Amino acid sequence: MGPDALNHLPQGHLHKRTAQLTNPSVLENPRICKSFIVGKCPYDIFSGTKENFGRCPKIHQEKYKLLYEAARAKGIKMPRHDYELDYLRDLEIFINECNRKIEMAERRLRYTAEEKESLSNITREMDELDTRIALTTQEIQILSDKEDLDKAIDLSKSLKRYVHDRSELASTYSEMLENINQSAQQKLQVCTECGAYLSRLDNDKRLVDHFMGKIHLGYVEMRNIAREIRGRTE
Structure with missing residues (x-):
């Protein structure tokens, strides 16, 4: 896609794309691993050990972690959930x-x-x-x-x-x-x-x-x- 192709994108496409990368509401997706964006996913902690639990079934993407950290740094609250509680729930499953x-x-x-x-x-x-x-x-x-x-x-x-x-x-x-x-x-x-x-x-x-x-x-x-x-x- 060349530079001129941007002129043919639907109106508002770039704005929508940018909003997705800066709006914490995208983190509400239940498929995104809240443990990964808040701290360390338990699946990753034991990767490569005798207690390897396999791969986390949820999404691990660095852009979501950076979005969460940026929102926290600015004092922006998450839309509907306290993700630390989600993180605690995941940790307690493994701890229990x-x-x-x-x-x-x-x-x-x-x-x-x-x-x-x-x-x-x-x-x-x-x-x-x-x-x-x-x-x-x-x-x-x-x-x-x-x-x-x-x-x-x-x-x-x-x-x-x-x-x-x-x-x-x-x-x-x-x-x-x-x-x-x-x-x-x-x-x-x-x-x-x-x-x-x-x-x-x-x-x-x-x-x-x-x-x-x-x-x-x-x-x-x-x-x-x-x-x-x-x-x-x-």
């Missing part, structure tokens, strides 16, 4: 999901501790079965000596059941003990910012790598921004 992940992770660690407490109960049950097995074996031997085979056979069925139950308990005990030992060796705890598992046995470098990691810093940043916005709006 992270909080659920933290709660689940802590529950798993608590469950392992509960397993440890229940070992004594399983041990007591196995002791009781050991006693039953020993007494039943002796009784079967006595009945066999007396040639009371019918009662001996009936008791043999009970003995078989006791041995089976004892074996099942022993298997459960071994599995629980393995889980407890593994937890004790790792001494795990949950990061209250991002929900990752941390080992209290990790060296300083590994801990620094975690706390300086993009995921951890991303959640810390989101939580701080959310607190700031809540403080301004309360």
Whole structure:
């Protein structure tokens, strides 16, 4: 399109185009990402990490961010919405999901501790079965000596059941003990910012790598921004 082509544009076209680039009302488009124009979209914060949530379904264009910042600098209020509240809502969706992940992770660690407490109960049950097995074996031997085979056979069925139950308990005990030992060796705890598992046995470098990691810093940043916005709006 050459310079002369501008003369053939509909009357008011340039004015309309300019107004669109300076009038904050264009930001009311629900397809425009309010988090992007106000601050940082959570989708962008975790881009390229293990917690990559994909691409934001809304529009990210720098011209809208610049328009918003210019309007704010001039004290121009947004037409109908407080976009900071929209931003806070988006942040809280990700923060609440992270909080659920933290709660689940802590529950798993608590469950392992509960397993440890229940070992004594399983041990007591196995002791009781050991006693039953020993007494039943002796009784079967006595009945066999007396040639009371019918009662001996009936008791043999009970003995078989006791041995089976004892074996099942022993298997459960071994599995629980393995889980407890593994937890004790790792001494795990949950990061209250991002929900990752941390080992209290990790060296300083590994801990620094975690706390300086993009995921951890991303959640810390989101939580701080959310607190700031809540403080301004309360």
